[in-house]
Amino acid sequence: MRNLNWFKPISINGKPGRRLSLGEYERAVSWSKYLVSSGAEIKGEDEEEWSADMSQLFIGFKFATGRHSRIYRGVYKQREVAIKLISQPEQDENLAIFLENQFISEVALLFRLRHPNIITFIAACKKPPVFCIITEYMSGGSLRKYLHQQEPHSVPLNLVLKLALDIARGMRYLHSQGILHRDLKSENLLLGEDMCVKVADFGISCLESQCRSAKGFTGTYRWMAPEMIKEKHHTKKVDVYSFGIVLWELLTALTPFDNMTPEQAAFAVCQKNARPPLPSACPQAFCHMIKKCWSKNPDKRPHFDEIVSNLETYMEAYNEDPKFFCHYVPSSRYTTALKCLPKCITEQ
Ligand SMILES: Nc1ncnc2c1ncn2[C@@H]1O[C@H](COP(=O)(O)OP(=O)(O)OP(=O)(O)O)[C@@H](O)[C@H]1O
Numbered sequence: 001m002r003n004l005n006w007f008k009p010i011s012i013n014g015k016p017g018r019r020l021s022l023g024e025y026e027r028a029v030s031w032s033k034y035l036v037s038s039g040a041e042i043k044g045e046d047e048e049e050w051s052a053d054m055s056q057l058f059i060g061f062k063f064a065t066g067r068h069s070r071i072y073r074g075v076y077k078q079r080e081v082a083i084k085l086i087s088q089p090e091q092d093e094n095l096a097i098f099l100e101n102q103f104i105s106e107v108a109l110l111f112r113l114r115h116p117n118i119i120t121f122i123a124a125c126k127k128p129p130v131f132c133i134i135t136e137y138m139s140g141g142s143l144r145k146y147l148h149q150q151e152p153h154s155v156p157l158n159l160v161l162k163l164a165l166d167i168a169r170g171m172r173y174l175h176s177q178g179i180l181h182r183d184l185k186s187e188n189l190l191l192g193e194d195m196c197v198k199v200a201d202f203g204i205s206c207l208e209s210q211c212r213s214a215k216g217f218t219g220t221y222r223w224m225a226p227e228m229i230k231e232k233h234h235t236k237k238v239d240v241y242s243f244g245i246v247l248w249e250l251l252t253a254l255t256p257f258d259n260m261t262p263e264q265a266a267f268a269v270c271q272k273n274a275r276p277p278l279p280s281a282c283p284q285a286f287c288h289m290i291k292k293c294w295s296k297n298p299d300k301r302p303h304f305d306e307i308v309s310n311l312e313t314y315m316e317a318y319n320e321d322p323k324f325f326c327h328y329v330p331s332s333r334y335t336t337a338l339k340c341l342p343k344c345i346t347e348q
Pocket residue numbers: 064065066067068069070071081082084119135136137138139141142187188190200201203
């Protein structure tokens with residue numbers, strides 16, 4: 001029997017929700033016939049624990065779309081959530097299998113992750129040909145959307161630092177769990193209230209020991225490390241490369257390789273070792289970090305431990321002296337002195 005709770009207009013924070021339009025209602029009805037759980041199809045490792053109780057789920061309106069998904073707002077067990085619905089196409093068996101495997105892998109990874117800078121997984125539901133993933137709702141939307149609303153080069157340095165540190169902490173945790181994200185970009189970084197950033201979209205993530213070729217992930221070429229574009233063996237360092245591009249985005253509020261198609265960008269990165277231009281006014285501390293992160297040689301890219309530690313040092317120095325970025329000279333004795341400075345102060 002259909003669960004009509006799904007189609008009640010949702011109420012969020014006491015404010016009445018919007019009633020679904022006829023089109024949205026019809027789409028929701030067509031999706032719901034697959035999603036209303038009989039409980040019979042719940043199988044597999046951990047599924048008992050992550051399987052959503054559909055009687056507790058209220059679906060609202062669609063607010064975003066992915067390549068193969070639609071994202072709805074909703075309420076699950078009294079909590080505001082985002083509901084990602086993925087539907088398998090009837091006509092394309094290979095894509096259907098790919099999407100099912102992607103769903104299984106994304107849920108298996110998300111289920112185990114708990115960190116303030118990683119999107120919080122709430123529940124999921126598997127009713128082929130439709131799958132859903134329920135996560136906390138991030139009211140600020142994507143970092144990409146936020147940056148596109150800013151004037152180029154206008155994000156204040158203390159905010160760049162805070163956002164970069166949130167992302168780097170989330171990524172350090174992810175790597176400590178042996179997981180490669182492989183699709184780190186501003187669109188997959190979500191903002192909460194108080195401008196906290198969380199890493200999201202683990203659709204093509206993998207355990208380092210099990211990662212295979214990245215064939216077909218053409219949509220993310222602008223952020224993709226050359227070894228991954230070339231479908232070569234790749235390591236955690238592909239995420240460090242992407243972090244370098246994200247840091248460039250934070251400083252410029254621009255889209256990388258804006259004047260090129262994703263394929264042209266991929267060619268330029270691999271064949272000409274091209275990178276987005278660093279702004280002339282880019283503080284040395286950031287220029288140095290960005291260049292190291294997007295080095296051609298993955299071994300020259302730092303680990304997230306080092307990135308977090310450097311960003312924390314910059315943050316402390318900036319809080320002490322907002323002119324810190326004007327004085328900073330990379331890889332000098334000044335940097336070493338800076339690193340021991342807080343210790344020296346506390347030891348006195
Ligand atoms: N929990 C959330 N809270 C707020 N917005 C979200 C949330 N999850 C996703 N979104 C929005 O939906 C967009 C697409 O989500 P997501 O990247 O997870 O879908 P996808 O199907 O994997 O997309 P693609 O394959 O195109 O990368 C995000 O860029 C973001 O704007």
